[in-house]
Amino acid sequence: MRPDDLREEDDGAARPDHDVPDLEGLVAERDRVRAEVERLRREKREAEIELSILKGALELAGIRAGRRPGQPGQ
DSSP: OOGGGEEEOTTSOEEESOHHHHHHHHHHHHHHHHHHHHHHHHHHHHHHHHHHHHHHHHHHHTOOTTOOTTOTTO
């Protein structure tokens, strides 16, 4: 903060002269973060659906963890 960004109030305390623009910037940043969180939630849901589909396909194919396809008895 530069000295010319400050002003003297009646009580003599120096305060920022641009509180409103700072607040608007914070609100804009909050909105950007919320949008990013929603995007990440959508991507997570899509990945979980894809994982479920792949697990179902493996189950239908008879493939289990640690078992090679075509080897009976495992």
